[in-house]
Amino acid sequence: MxxxxxxxxxxxxxxxxxxxxxxxxxxxxxxxxxxxxxxDPEPGFSNYAKLTEGDALIRIVWTTVRICIITTLFSVIFGYSIAYAMVHCHQRQKTYMLTLLLVSFWISILVRTFAWLMLLGRKGLVNVTLEDIGLIAEPVAFMRNELGVLIGMVHYMIPYAVLPLLVSMQSIDQRVMDASRNLGASGSQTFWRVYLPMTMPGLVASTLLVFILSLGFYVTPAVLGGGKVLMVAEYISVQLLVTLKWGTAAMLAAIMLIGVLVMLWIMSRFMKLSTVFGGAAR
Missing domain, CATH: 1.20.5 (Single alpha-helices involved in coiled-coils or other helix-helix interfaces)
Structure with missing residues (x-):
């Protein structure tokens, strides 16, 4: 002992x-x-073979990946801008912005989704306003397509993109920026050559977080997509609850899991994941 x-x-x-x-x-x-x-339904890799037997599953997987990539791109761009503004504004303004950011986490995703449905519908506030001021002659189809799904997903994911970036930016020593400018670098040169590389761990963490969370989106594509934008999470739900093909649903879930693990492994070949997720840089 x-x-x-x-x-x-x-x-x-x-x-x-x-x-x-x-x-x-x-x-x-x-x-x-x-x-x-x-x-399920029988031992073997018949469920995985469905990926090569037809283009339906491949189309669903590709739609999911494409929407997640676009969502991640816009969420990180907007999130970086918001985090940058929060770091460089006055403390009172920063407090207000942080409060609004945290409040967004308390609002249900279902509430947000139906709010967008009311705003962007054919008789929603956006279309009615655009028609009243004469910019459009007929309502724009914001809903029941990928555009509506992307708007809802980006809106929900921006706070998740902001937080890792905010932590990364707050840890930067501002004296490094001052030294760069004192040595003759312009504002843009300081940003691209000094500031952006120093925020890269937060940028990578934000990208990974948003992309991984986007893979499992269910409510937003189901409501705003109107059944016309089928993503993997919704398809898994159909296989479990409607067609009762648990093997197919498990296969898709396994592919999503393996894909996330492969992404993390590839990222680990280029940088320390402990640094990305807030650990020591040693």
Whole structure:
């Protein structure tokens, strides 16, 4: 027992049961999904073979990836601008902006989605206003297409993009920026050559966070897409609740999981993930 105590801190013995429970609750369902993907309805890789048998699943997967990439791009661009403004504004303004940012987390995604439905519908506020001022002759089709889905997803994801960037920007020593300008660099040169590279860990963390969360979107595409924009999460729901093809649903979930893990692995080849997610840079 004394030899065990020398190698293992006694504190670990206290939290070990909780850690085992957490591992079981997380790892168990994941292993069950992987198992279902190769055993239902029969053992083998028939579920994965569906990806090559027709273009329907490939189209759904590609639609999901394309929408997630566009959502990530715009969310990170807007998020970077907001975080930059928050870091460089006065403290009172920063407090107001941070309060509004946090309030957005408390609003249900369902409420946000139906709000956009009311705003962008054919008789919504946006179309009515544009018609009244004479900019359009007939309502613009904002809903039941990818445009509406993208608007809703970007709006929801911007706060998630802001927070990692805000943390990264706040950790930068402003004296480095002053030194760059004192050495003759212009404002744009200082930003592109000094500031942007120093915020790269936050930028990568923001991109990963937004993209991974976007992969699992269900409510927004279902409501704003109107059934015309089918993404993987909604298709999985259909397979589970309507057609009862659990193997197909498990296969798609497994592909999403493997895709996320592969992204993290590729990213780890270029930079330390501990730095990306706020750890030490050593």
């Amino acid at each position: 004394q030899a065990l105590n020398r190698h293992i801190h006694p504190g670990w013995l206290i939290i070990a049961p909780l850690m085992l429970m957490v591992v079981a609750l997380y790892l168990g369902p994941i292993l069950n999904i992987l198992w279902l993907s190769v055993t």
